[in-house]
Amino acid sequence: xxxxxxxxxxxxxxxxxxxxxxxxxxxxxxxxxxxxxxxxxxxxxxxxxxxxxxxxxxxxxxxxxxxxxxxxxxxxxxxxxxxxxxxxxxxxxxxxxxxxxxxxxxxxxxxxxxxxxxxxx
Amino acid sequence: xxxxxxxxxxxxxxxxxxxxxxxxxxxxxxxxxxxxxxxxxxxxxxxxxxxxxxxxxxxxxxxxxxxxxxxxxxxxxxxxxxxxx
Numbered sequence: 001x002x003x004x005x006x007x008x009x010x011x012x013x014x015x016x017x018x019x020x021x022x023x024x025x026x027x028x029x030x031x032x033x034x035x036x037x038x039x040x041x042x043x044x045x046x047x048x049x050x051x052x053x054x055x056x057x058x059x060x061x062x063x064x065x066x067x068x069x070x071x072x073x074x075x076x077x078x079x080x081x082x083x084x085x086x087x088x089x090x091x092x093x094x095x096x097x098x099x100x101x102x103x104x105x106x107x108x109x110x111x112x113x114x115x116x117x118x119x120x121x
Numbered sequence: 122x123x124x125x126x127x128x129x130x131x132x133x134x135x136x137x138x139x140x141x142x143x144x145x146x147x148x149x150x151x152x153x154x155x156x157x158x159x160x161x162x163x164x165x166x167x168x169x170x171x172x173x174x175x176x177x178x179x180x181x182x183x184x185x186x187x188x189x190x191x192x193x194x195x196x197x198x199x200x201x202x203x204x205x206x
Contacts, residue, residue: 023154
């Protein structure tokens, strides 16, 4: 599977520690599921690259092929696909997301993560 | 047959779950992207099955995607999954 979109996706997830493929942008999400994941990352102060799939049809389809995953948003850390909205939400609440960021040297605000968990307890 | 029944049947056949709920949440997404009048766009599945034992979250979700197939997945806008073993 070598085409421009696949190459572009691989380059993006390789060059950036944390990448969120989403509908809309981190400032202006255009879908509730994308908004939820972007909101978690924003609140936790994680530096990430947002890729708006609505701006590029080849990427919108290409990212589904890349991960063999049918939905958006999709979160990547150090080039590895982590999950979509449900999985990121579950990992946030269980603390697994914190662990994964720590294992990969991604800076985040632990207090903010605790606040999310307290609010959802 | 409503799409929620198609989803339930497909998952029952593959996973033989102890518990399964398929909820059409489309009305809660009225006005959002993908919403269509009359529902059938946004679904939530709560399922408990032995098949998920020892599987990661990604593996469980992928197994559900595979069981539904691209035909069914392609007809809905959103599918929230709560999967337990």
